[in-house]
Amino acid sequence: MNQETQQVKQEEADPYRWLEKVTGKEALAWVGKQNERALAQLEKDPRYPDAYERILKIYTASDRIPYGRLRAGNVDNFWQDESHTRGIWRRTTLASYASGRPSWNILLDIDALAKAENENWVWKGANCLPPDYRRCIVSLSRGGADAVELREFDTQTKRFVDDGFRLDEAKQWFAWLDADHLLIASPLEGGAKNTSGYPRTVRTWKRGTPLKDARTVFEGPASDAFAFPAVEHSPEGREAFVIKAPDFFHQTVHHLEADGSLHRLPLPDDVDFKGIFKGRVIALLRSNWKTGDKGGLLPAGAVVSVPLAGLLADDLSEAVVIVAPNERVTVTDAVIGSGAVYVTILDQVKGRLIEAVPSTTGWRLDRLGLPEDGTVSVTSSDPFTDAILVNYESFLAPDTLYLVKNAGEPRAIMKLPPRFDASRYVVDQFFAESEDEVKVPYFLVHAKDMKYDSNTPTILYGYGGFEISLTPQYLPPMAIEWLKAGGAWAVANIRGGGEFGPRWHQAALKEKRPIAYADFAAVAWDLIHRKVTSPKRLGIYGRSNGGLLVTATMVRYPKLFGAVAAGVPLTDMLRYHKLLAGASWIGEYGNPDIPEERDFLKTYSPYQNVRADVRYPPIFFITSTRDDRVHPGHARKMAAKMIDQGHEVLYYENTEGGHAGAANLPQRARYDALILVFMMQKLMDADGDQAADGPADAPAVPDEGRPQEAHAPESGAPAQDG
Structure with a gap:
């Protein structure tokens, strides 16, 4: 039997495939039954009504900053x-x-x-x-x-x-060319989709004409993740581009010429194109860029500038670095304003903002005077406005919105009122040692009088993917309620994220993915080792890729945790590429259709590796029927499988909300309150004996050293593929 035939047979053997039918009658009946069971346990908890109302009050408060x-x-x-x-x-x-x-x-x-x-x-x-x-x-x-x-x-x-x-x-994207023309990527009226369900044709559409008659300027292969337009308007004029992206981290940039043809710019194929500033292309580098035999080496992680005219003439001689990273500092973004490029950096995961202005000798850099030890982000810029809007926040400091005029100092114009008494709490930054001895940072927010007696209920939040950094943000309502109830809140900056630039992300790509789970487990172990908490008092929470993180970590390290909450998660990593937008993430996870990549995916795919003979902590899955990005079948199938195996599982599916999980503020408050009460029930109320014992092949937390993994099935292959 060849590999392809075996794969098909394994996929056909999946007894929960029927739950992939998003609006199937049987699937929705199952969802309804699970929703009823989950809401009966959580919404009838006497803490739920007040928690929901307090969370909703924060979300709907009239004194929020109107970004x-x-x-x-x-x-x-x-x-x-x-x-x-x-x-x-x-x-x-x-x-x-x-x-x-x-x-x-x-x-x-x-x-x-x-x-x-x-x-x-x-x-x-x-x-x-x-x-x-x-x-x-x-x-x-x-x-x-x-x-x-x-x-x-x-x-x-x-x-x-x-x-x-x-x-x-x-699923479609567009940009204005002028008042009567759009540059549009749409699968409708003669357009085409790729395997991820996104458009792969880009057309120029004239007002008053049917889209089917629009001129196609680009068509990418079905295997690509994206093809989309980008039009840069400024007082200097307009420049239009088409971006071809085989995955999230590679792209080729094509300039749209006056005759409708495309000119590919000689930029690295893993560049992050940011736009045009006064005739210069601004971009972030994910790898070193040698700009010719006589050119210099521009370092990975830098934000760079190169004249568009030079790129169109294949001349890279004027490519220069604006801001470069170092061991402590990571460049996270570059935003183009009317008079400057604004570069956000992280210094040990704490934000700074630099104003970069071109001069006769290069770029003049000025660090803007903003508070430290938090997160700084440019919330809006506009080439036709001589100012930008900048937000500052930290775990304990409410958001402050600043107006920054060209070459001016930040001026605070709005401030979020405190939502809790921050004087009672403190933020620590610790570093956990992962299995390869790499130091992984994390933040811990807790009461100043917390006792280090291993008994503080703690929620550990993580993501670890797609170059996304988890930086200090003002505590969300759920975390505020958790702290007020006596808990601690931790945020892990594991590999796969962007906290330390491209290398931090690339360290957990594809076959290296399990290092992200080892990092997360190392942070959990560090919290236990410091006697902040214990396995029975430690819960983990993540959404989307973070949902994959917490389910995979639970399966690999089942004795480390007392509760798990997985929001809109991926779980079936052998079929993710066939479900909705999944194929667009092959650059992150790998391709299950390639045998060697399927082999490493099946070693950690939560859905395939969850077992009846291992005792897992209670888990709460929460997702949305209308999520057309991460298929709800991921959460449905793993929940159903674990229920049938006899594990303690709750499942709730919102009938709307998309990938955000909520379509409005009341739904958002409900989402938070459900997870909050679940964690309270499992980490604050119970004795936590669900993590106290189990079969011999699910080892307890080691007395010293790093956490150990649960054993994989003896055959090395999951019971069901697909």
Whole structure:
């Protein structure tokens, strides 16, 4: 029997495949039964109603910062509260916004629109045409899915444009070329999809003509993850590009010429293209870049500048570094403003912001005067506005929004009121030693009077993938409730993330993925070793790739934890590439259709490796029927399998919400409150004996050294593939 035939037979043997039918009658009946069981246990807990109300109060508070998008002297904001469940899109002037008490002009009421059209509309944003930003394309989603309907909207008349640009629901992207043309990637009307379900054709679409007649300027292979347009508008003019991306971490950048042809720019194929600043391409490097025989070596992790005219002439002689990383410092982003490039860096996972301005001798760098030991992020910039908006926050310091004018100092214009008494708590940064002796940082937020007696209920949060960094952010409502109840909150900066640049991410790619799980287990062990907590008091929580993290870590290290919460998780790593957007993540995880890559995936895939004869901590799966990114079948199948194996499992599936898990603020509060109460029940109430014993092949936490893994099945292959 050849490998392909064996793989097909293994996939056919999956007894839970029927749960992959998202709206299948039997599958939804199973979901309904599990929802009823989970809500009966969690919502009937006497702590739930008050916790839900307190969390909802924070989410809907009228004194939240109304984060906005700069648009040529105006600021646009999308706002949800108790009176606007679905939300309103509104606009004010920058002067009014900067006063801290803006006067808003409502452009579109999504609640009213949904009611009038009898649709479950969820706002997904508006893309407006510079420089006046009057005409916009609004994206609307049914139930929060990634697929959106596109409609042209006039912000002056506050009406959808008759016979304007409009497309039915699909996963699609676009950019304005000018008032009468869009550069659009859509699978509709003659477009094509790739294996991930995303568009792979990019076309120029003229107003008043059907999309099927639009000129195709690019078509990528079905195996690519993405093909999408990028149009840079500025006072200097317009430059249009098409990005071809075989995966999340590789892309080729093509310049759209006046005749409609494409010119590939001679940039590295793993570059992160950020845009155009005064005729220069700005990009982040993921690997070293040698710019020719006489050129220098530009280091991985740097933000660089190179003239577009030079790139179009294959001349790299003026490529220069703007900001480079070092052992402590990582460049995380570069945002283009009207007068500067703003570079965000992490210094030991703590944020800084640098203003970079070109000069006759290179780039002049000025560090902006913002608070330290937190997270700094540019929330909005605009080439037609002489300012940017910058946010600062830390675990204990509420968000402060700053206005930074060109060559000026940050001015605080809005501040979030404290949501809890931070004086009672402290933040520590520790380093855990992973199995290969690499030091892995993590943050621990706890009460100042916490006793180091191994008895503090602790939630450890992680992600560890896709170059995403977990930086200090003001504690979310669920974490606030947890701390008030006597718990501690930990955040792990494991490999796979971007906390220390490309090398930190690349250390956990594909066959090296298990090092992320070893890092996470090492942080758990460090918390135990420091006598902060114990296995019976330690819970782990993650979403999406973080859901894969916590389920895989649970399967490999079952004795380390007392509870697990997995939100919108991946679990079936042998079929993930065949479910919704999964194929777009092959660059991160590997390809199960390649035998050697399938071999390493099946060593850790949670769904295949969970066993009846190992005692796992109680686990709560929470997902969404309308998630069209990570298939709900991942959570459904693993929950069903574990239930049938006799493990303690709760499962809840929201019928809307998309990959976010919630379509509005009440749903978001419910999501948080359910996880909170689950963790309270398992880590605060119980004696924790679920982690105290088990079969011999699930070792207890070692007395010293790093955590050990649970044994894999003797055959080396999972019981079911697929």
